[in-house]
Amino acid sequence: RRLCASADTRQPLAYLRLRRAIRTVVEHRDIEPGQALPSERDLSQALGLSRVTVRKAIAGLVEEGLLTQRHGAGTFVAERIVKPMSRLTSFTEDLRARGLNPRSEFFERGIGEVTPEEAMAMNLSPGVAVVRLHRVRYAGDEPLAIERSVVPASVLPDPMLVHDSLYEALERRNARPRRALQRLRAVSLGAQHARLLHVPAGSAGLSIERRSFLDDGRVVEFTSSWYRGDIYDFVAELHTD
Ligand code: GLP
Structure with a gap:
């Protein structure tokens, strides 16, 4: 819910806003370390963003170390x-x-x-x-x-x-x-x-x-x-x- 509220899709560079929104969610512990993020498809549908945008936002956070991806299992908030x-x-x-x-x-x-x-x-x-x-x-x-x-x-x-x-x-x-x-x-x-x-x-x-x-x-x-x-x-x- 917090993601929907803060990921204003009308903004240019929507992936940057989504990235910020996910970071906020993690900082507030709305999704705990070790827990999964909604799937790319669910996020893109719920937020009205393209899959490319969602993927780009997530990729940036994986690079930062905030999220980890397990092949076939999805994207998680990093535990370590x-x-x-x-x-x-x-x-x-x-x-x-x-x-x-x-x-x-x-x-x-x-x-x-x-x-x-x-x-x-x-x-x-x-x-x-x-x-x-x-x-x-x-x-x-x-x-x-x-x-x-x-x-x-x-x-x-x-x-x-x-x-x-x-x-x-x-x-x-x-x-x-x-x-x-x-x-x-x-x-x-x-x-x-x-x-x-x-x-x-x-x-x-x-x-x-x-x-x-x-x-x-x-x-x-x-x-x-x-x-x-x-x-x-x-x-x-x-x-x-
Ligand atoms: C890391 C680095 C240190 C640096 C420190 C500063 O831990 N390894 O070289 O001094 O960050 O952190 P802070 O600003 O929290 O004191």
């Missing part, structure tokens, strides 16, 4: 968190797009002198000041990841500017990263990380390092994360050229 690797998004944005409630618990939110290792990783001069964040990232009560971020104080002068989301704080300072390099590695979670993530020690995890940059090439963050392997899928579109 599917994160497209080619998009430079934040933890907060990824979760909100799925109707989940992102939250951080801080172990550390301070400022100090860069360590030689961090200075090398971020191409900073020895001795400059950096903000350090060490947090467990939650969806509601469920811990999903542990993150350690280092940000030059020249970009973010005060760690308390980060209330929950680092990228929101950077955005407010006009320093939202535009490009990033990311490394993913399979790990088995050690006792300490596993305890914080509420999984048995030795569970599968993904270690992710991200170095992100401003347009002018300055480094904004160096973040090491440990994501739960039982919840996250990282997907990418590949091209031959």
Whole structure:
């Protein structure tokens, strides 16, 4: 019903409106993770849209990771968190797009002198000041990841500017990263990380390092994360050229 109400078919680019409408439905949990979407045919009939339009809207959301398609079975709201690797998004944005409630618990939110290792990783001069964040990232009560971020104080002068989301704080300072390099590695979670993530020690995890940059090439963050392997899928579109 909500889909019908918000997918105004008179609009040009109806597929974009339908895409937005489906996203809203998922965010409001009108269709829960794991549940099926109405079939393409039913959607196109109910909304008075062509099958091509419906298919295009769904394809976009599959690419975003919000929906998954099982051959012959239909289209479902994704159960695992599917994160497209080619998009430079934040933890907060990824979760909100799925109707989940992102939250951080801080172990550390301070400022100090860069360590030689961090200075090398971020191409900073020895001795400059950096903000350090060490947090467990939650969806509601469920811990999903542990993150350690280092940000030059020249970009973010005060760690308390980060209330929950680092990228929101950077955005407010006009320093939202535009490009990033990311490394993913399979790990088995050690006792300490596993305890914080509420999984048995030795569970599968993904270690992710991200170095992100401003347009002018300055480094904004160096973040090491440990994501739960039982919840996250990282997907990418590949091209031959
Ligand atoms: C992801 C990235 C981190 C980045 C974080 C920002 O988790 N792996 O490199 O720092 O998003 O998220 P937020 O803005 O929610 O703090």
